[in-house]
Amino acid sequence: MDNRKEEFESTCNLFINSISNYFKHLTEIDSDMKVPYLKESQGLILKDFTGMIGISGGRKGFVYISANKDMFADLINMFIGIEDPADEDILDMAGEISNVVAGNVRANLGANFMISVPTVFKGMPEELEIPEDVLVYVIPISWKGHEAFVVIGLD
């Protein structure tokens, strides 16, 4: 059991490092990680735009990155130069960041850690459910004054 917990924590740390590196290297502005916490799947929080990725292989679960429009708009302005992005651009940015962050974790964990392509949505789709039997780890992030959540659920 301790080994499983350690493995879970080390996987979560990989996600923390990946998101931290994303902001640090690509935006040259550090993000501020708040104290992560464990949570039950019920009552999880989603911001306006979310990119969610399924995890399979040795561990099963999901990771999602959720933030409001302003944060993705800032990233788009920085990366692409669009000053007033449409919702379509915001959704693509949410998909891009989820993909890059999860892809970097996959590169560290090897072939036994498989990730799906991101499912990106605005708000909360009716079909969205989180399985009850997963450990859910919430990492609140602040970047340029914007609040976001990275949420990892692993069996």
Next chain:
Amino acid sequence: MYNLGKSKSKSKSDWFAKLDQINDATRSNYFSVLPEEAELQHFFNEAFVINNPKGRVGGDGYWFFNQGSEAYLALFSCVGEGHLASMMIRIYMEALKKMVDGYSIDFPGSILQFLHREVMARFKSKNNILLNTNADVGIVKVDLESKQMEFAGANMNLLKVQRSGITIIEGEPQQVGETSEQLTSYPSNTVEYENGTCFYLVSPGVNKLIGGPDFKKLDIDLLASFFRENRPKAMGEQKQLTEGYLKDWIGSNTQNDDVLIIGFKL
């Protein structure tokens, strides 16, 4: 802020199946910005579009504009893939519309030249841009009344297939949209055709598909020969056969790039 309620999924396998059922908004956006295949079929009478992005969204797109007996059809393939390339699709769509509908630029070569300048100007002053702004583009202008056709390509060719054989109408080897000072011109080629001639615009990803009997990239000459064999068939049937051909070519390998093919018969 949205709060997730109590989950009805008891098992993870159930949940995984449900994640796939959630509508991915970026995929819907990607496809909804592109013209319907029916618009092309309405103008050309016979036409098909095969658009298979590698992921949920792609960096290949096409644009169609029809005014009376004239129409413009462009296929463009933005460098890169995934969500950032998909954002560029919308930028290219807007720019093409602006060139033809807004500025009334009517020669394919001039459209490419202005498109190049438009994209270059848009991104030139932006620093640290993370996406590639350049693209391969092929554009045809067809006038059904006068039976005139012109083509210009930026790193893209047009395949012309008729009874007498296959002709590759070559574009310039230079992409559009690179943020360099280099001035590029893209000549418009006049294209002669007889009734029943088929034309195909093919995105560069098709040439990157690995497979076949020798586990090689799909040679465009081979694909052109396949088109020639099937030239007498209706475009609807050609679409099905081409999809089958690509599927057989890839076999159990992974599709390694976005795939977009547009065919039309005049």
